[in-house]
Amino acid sequence: MRAPQQDRSRVTRQRLLEATVDSLVEFGWSATTVAVVAQRAGVSRGAAQHHFPTREDLITAALEFMFDSRMEQARREVTELPEGNGRTEAVIGRLVDYYTGTLFKAALQVWTAAAADPELRARILPLEERFGRVAHRTAIESLGVDDSDPTVRRLVQATLDLARGLGLADILTDDSRRRTEIVRCWSAQLDAALTSLAPATPPASPAL
């Protein structure tokens, strides 16, 4: 059994991580310090620093926590996806929702800061590699396709690239109306391409 002390510590940690993501989205990278996050989370600065000695510790932990929660949610939701017609559009719609949500907007602040800061970049690269790998695998599983075919693999990667581009198109304005049309159009393309690549149904057994 977990002692109450450990529970409190876990709750504090989680509040700090969520406040970090909110602060990144609202105030940006420069303004998101341990002190600002601690205040937002209603946690003393000392307690925050006990959990996360540096701003980089706090921010990378926050992105990992959010990403893992999101991917776990996506895997749970796979069973709710429609089979057959409409599955591709439902998967792409959800995928694009992730890339236009809070996690993406927070990560964009960190990635952009890392582009102009070699130390931060070294710290973020392993996250980028893991996030890319897990997001690709989750998309493959949700679409229910076989990515041993190189064209299928590239089409799924292109879909993730598209989703990332749609995420970026949404950071200054609400791009949801245009995006809905793009998702529908891309889904139809992807469906047609995946169908043409799918292994043909094996012929029925001969009548002997």
Next chain:
Amino acid sequence: MRAPQQDRSRVTRQRLLEATVDSLVEFGWSATTVAVVAQRAGVSRGAAQHHFPTREDLITAALEFMFDSRMEQARREVTELPEGNGRTEAVIGRLVDYYTGTLFKAALQVWTAAAADPELRARILPLEERFGRVAHRTAIESLGVDDSDPTVRRLVQATLDLARGLGLADILTDDSRRRTEIVRCWSAQLDAALTSLAPATPPASPAL
């Protein structure tokens, strides 16, 4: 005839704009001040402030200058594009080059800062609107397609969204190898889709 004084002023202005873009890419938004840019351009701070009273003036002028140069270059290069097979891949390759180049990396710093700064956002929105419109029209002209068909219009928009996503995938690591495969794969898809949408060749005139 232009007076030497005007020429010097124009050269100073252009050096400041180029130094701004370089500084955004190398040092990021926060560090790109008029003083830093003036020093980088070898211009006195007073002269820099004569041209651009505020950092926002300098940075928006720099993005507009770079964007207009890029689009002008793209329009000049249209005549060099191959006709028929290979044109789509050539156009998308160039498009993606723009989104992985210096201008995109500089603009990303500004867009990301604007996402967490309402005043800057208000200043950047008209640029975003214009850049999006001109980039779409240039892509349509380069591909040589008719975007009065709504599916063609969406496919071209999706291509720009994909290019933006590929740009973002390149900011921390050199993603060029994977990107080449994605460009080839999407170009084949887009070619097939545009061909199926193209108006059929009109039948030959009857022999009367």
